[in-house]
Amino acid sequence: ESPPINADFYGVETKLNPEDRALQLKVRAFLEAEIKPLVNNYWLHDEFPFEIIPKLAELNICGYTYEGYGCAGGTSLMDGIIAAEFGRIDPSIATFLGVQSGLAMGSIYLCGSEEQKAEWLPRMQQMQVIGAFGLTEPEIGSGAAGGLTTTCKKTEQGWVLNGQKKWIGNSTFSDITIIWARDLDDGEVKGFIVKKENPGFEVEKIKGKMALRIVQNGLITMKDCVVPESDRLALANSFKDTAKVLQMTRAGVAWMAVGCARGAYENALAYTLERKQFGKPIASFQLIQNHLVEMLSNLTAMQTLVFRLSEMQDADELRDEHASLAKVFCSLRTRDIVSKAREVMGGNGILLEYNVARFLADAEAIYSYEGTKEINSLIVGRSITGISAFV
Numbered sequence: 563e564s565p566p567i568n569a570d571f572y573g574v575e576t577k578l579n580p581e582d583r584a585l586q587l588k589v590r591a592f593l594e595a596e597i598k599p600l601v602n603n604y605w606l607h608d609e610f611p612f613e614i615i616p617k618l619a620e621l622n623i624c625g626y627t628y629e630g631y632g633c634a635g636g637t638s639l640m641d642g643i644i645a646a647e648f649g650r651i652d653p654s655i656a657t658f659l660g661v662q663s664g665l666a667m668g669s670i671y672l673c674g675s676e677e678q679k680a681e682w683l684p685r686m687q688q689m690q691v692i693g694a695f696g697l698t699e700p701e702i703g704s705g706a707a708g709g710l711t712t713t714c715k716k717t718e719q720g721w722v723l724n725g726q727k728k729w730i731g732n733s734t735f736s737d738i739t740i741i742w743a744r745d746l747d748d749g750e751v752k753g754f755i756v757k758k759e760n761p762g763f764e765v766e767k768i769k770g771k772m773a774l775r776i777v778q779n780g781l782i783t784m785k786d787c788v789v790p791e792s793d794r795l796a797l798a799n800s801f802k803d804t805a806k807v808l809q810m811t812r813a814g815v816a817w818m819a820v821g822c823a824r825g826a827y828e829n830a831l832a833y834t835l836e837r838k839q840f841g842k843p844i845a846s847f848q849l850i851q852n853h854l855v856e857m858l859s860n861l862t863a864m865q866t867l868v869f870r871l872s873e874m875q876d877a878d879e880l881r882d883e884h885a886s887l888a889k890v891f892c893s894l895r896t897r898d899i900v901s902k903a904r905e906v907m908g909g910n911g912i913l914l915e916y917n918v919a920r921f922l923a924d925a926e927a928i929y930s931y932e933g934t935k936e937i938n939s940l941i942v943g944r945s946i947t948g949i950s951a952f953v
């Protein structure tokens with residue numbers, strides 16, 4: 563008889579208070595019952611399961627950390643725990659929620675006026691309004707801070723937006739998209755809430771992805787897209803304000819990576835206990851145990867790191883370099899864990915139905931989005947040396 567699988571080896575979750583632990587287990591049970599059975603098929607067909615949106619809304623976890631507007635006003639720690647639970651079952655659905663709750667709602671929460679928050683956040687919290695976040699462009703990814711080519715210009719009709727945005731998650735169906743654009747007059751980056759029906763705003767689905775296939779990413783083209791002043795994010799006056807949103811969401815991506823790694827580890831460990839070769843479970847072989855221990859070591863290091871990360875966030879001590887270090891470390895270690903998980907499963911490791919191949923592919927996108935390994939490393943490097951190596 564094998565011991566039960568315990569992927570929380572150092573018991574970090576025992577630090578949660580009983581209410582938080584109950585919420586974690588509720589989210590986990592929901593994901594296992596409602597999401598896990600769907601995801602391989604939707605992933606295979608590159609489609610989004612719209613039927614889950616009302617059920618996700620009922621969990622009441624969207625915009626979990628924000629105060630007011632129907633949001634729970636919870637801790638960053640619990641927000642992270644929830645992101646990891648989603649990542650453990652499916653990184654695509656975790657990303658859908660991360661875009662809605664973190665990037666889109668977070669932009670309005672951190673950079674919007676009181677009127678803008680009151681107009682959008684309650685309906686976004688209920689997931690009646692779905693949001694997207696458009697920063698990256700076809701020619702500008704890592705260099706977004708100084709290099710955005712999408713422009714905005716104030717005219718008598720309102721703000722006129724021109725340019726393209728690439729990779730924008732949820733944008734093929736989102737009701738609103740936050741668009742970041744450079745002001746032709748003062749050169750600063752400003753943010754806009756753009757409605758999907760806005761004339762001059764077109765979205766084309768990006769096809770052929772080999773990771774996070776359930777997330778619907780779009781290529782947005784804006785041609786003389788006119789947005790009223792009332793839909794310009796009132797407190798977004800430069801890229802520094804955009805970066806505030808990214809600091810928060812990068813911490814969330816680190817947690818999501820922990821979930822992705824945990825899902826792959828748990829499935830791989832269970833497989834090695836079942837699968838027999840040479841007349842014995844493959845888990846009995848020393849070389850397989852070594853792989854499992856390496857996976858668990860990395861997972862445990864990640865879990866303890868993100869717990870401390872969230873403590874700092876909740877104490878208002880988190881700086882950009884802290885979020886970046888967590889994002890780099892966790893997405894790098896996750897890539898290693900999912901690859902070993904696949905390895906110990908032999909050929910079945912590349913079949914979707916064995917529930918590791920999806921994590922293996924999805925880890926590649928987690929590794930690159932919300933700042934690549936190099937860019938987040940350079941943010942940490944700048945902090946520890948005092949020298950910026952970006953240009």
Ligand code: FAD
Pocket residue numbers: 661695696697698701702703704705728729730731732773774779927930931932933934935936937951952953
């Ligand atoms: P590039 O910037 O072209 O980088 C290519 C390589 O060069 C990378 O390895 C990079 O690290 C390296 N590099 C670049 N500059 C330097 C440097 N100075 N020093 C060393 N190395 C460097 N964006 C959004 O705005 N909204 C979204 O919702 C969104 N969702 C996404 C979903 C997915 C699945 C993916 C894959 C991407 C998404 N993105 C989104 C975009 C994502 O943030 C970018 O892909 C990412 O920032 C990297 O930009 P890039 O792909 O243009 O790569």
